[in-house]
Amino acid sequence: MKKEIARIARNARKWSERYVVKHTNDFYLDLGCFCAIASSYLSTKLHTANIKHEIALYKGCSLSHCFIKIDDYIVDITATQFNLSLLDKTFKSVEIITQEDIEKRQKSIDEKYSNTPFYFWEINQSFSNHNELLDYQKENYWPIEQRIDGHSKLAKYFS
Numbered sequence: 001m002k003k004e005i006a007r008i009a010r011n012a013r014k015w016s017e018r019y020v021v022k023h024t025n026d027f028y029l030d031l032g033c034f035c036a037i038a039s040s041y042l043s044t045k046l047h048t049a050n051i052k053h054e055i056a057l058y059k060g061c062s063l064s065h066c067f068i069k070i071d072d073y074i075v076d077i078t079a080t081q082f083n084l085s086l087l088d089k090t091f092k093s094v095e096i097i098t099q100e101d102i103e104k105r106q107k108s109i110d111e112k113y114s115n116t117p118f119y120f121w122e123i124n125q126s127f128s129n130h131n132e133l134l135d136y137q138k139e140n141y142w143p144i145e146q147r148i149d150g151h152s153k154l155a156k157y158f159s
Contacts, residue, residue, distance in 0.1 A: 001051070002073075002096065004049065004051070005046075005051060005070060005073070005075060005096065006094065006096055008042070008045045008046060008049060008051075009042060009068075009075050009077055009094045009096065010093075010094050011045070012038065012041050012042040012045055012077050013038075013077040013093050013094050015041060016031055016034060016037075016038040016041065016077060016078070017031070019034075019037075020034055023151070026145040026151075027145075028081065030080045030081045030083065031077070031078040031080055031081050032078075032081035033081075033143075033145070033146050034078055034081075034146070035065050035066040035067065035076075035078040035081070036066040036133060036137065036142070036146055036147065036148075037146065037147070037148055037151075037154065038066075038077050038078050039055050039066040039067055039068055039077070039078075039133075040055065040066075040130035040133060040134075040148050040158065041130075041157055041158075042068055042075070042077055043055050043068065043129060043130055044130060044157065044158065046068065046070075047129065051070065052070070053068050053069060053070040053075075054068070054069045054070075054126035054127060054128060055067075055068060055069075055126060055127040055128075055129070055130065055132075055133050056068065056069040056074070056123045056125075056126045057123070057124055057125045057126065057127070057133070057136070058119065058120050058121065058122050058123065058124055059124045059125065060119065060120075063120065064142075065078075065120040065121075066078075066133065067079075067121065069123060069126060072098050072099070073096055073097065073098055074095065074096070074097050074098070074099075074102075074121050075094075075095070075096050076091075076094075076095040076097075076121070077093070077094055077095075079091035079092070079095045080092070080093055082120065097121075102121060130148060130158055134147060134148055134149060
């Protein structure tokens with residue numbers, strides 16, 4: 001099943017990259033500010049494949065981040081936004097990682113990131129589908145450009 005998840009995640013990442021390139025006024029090329037939309041899109045593809053999952057949310061005081069949780073795995077197709085530059089390859093375009101793997105990688109990352117933990121993969125809340133996430137975003141005043149209802153061209157992917 002991990003191979004199927006990886007295939008779906010890679011395709012969702014490619015879709016995300018194509019969308020962001022066409023809308024660079026709203027997003028960063030490293031997919032910064034696109035995590036909720038990308039995770040929502042990946043979620044629809046996982047639902048189609050009948051793969052049980054949740055859209056997970058980390059909410060900090062100055063940062064929120066969405067990704068997918070499947071059993072013991074975190075699947076993140078926008079983690080590249082946490083690289084120090086476009087040349088930095090610390091976080092891959094598709095991350096499929098367990099908590100144990102995160103702890104192992106933490107040691108090798110500490111020096112580069114000034115001992116900042118992988119806090120953005122902590123789960124504060126989760127949603128069973130993109131509609132629940134969107135409701136949360138509306139209730140909590142997320143920027144419209146970071147929501148699936150903020151782009152008319154996205155409607156066909158989330159109906």
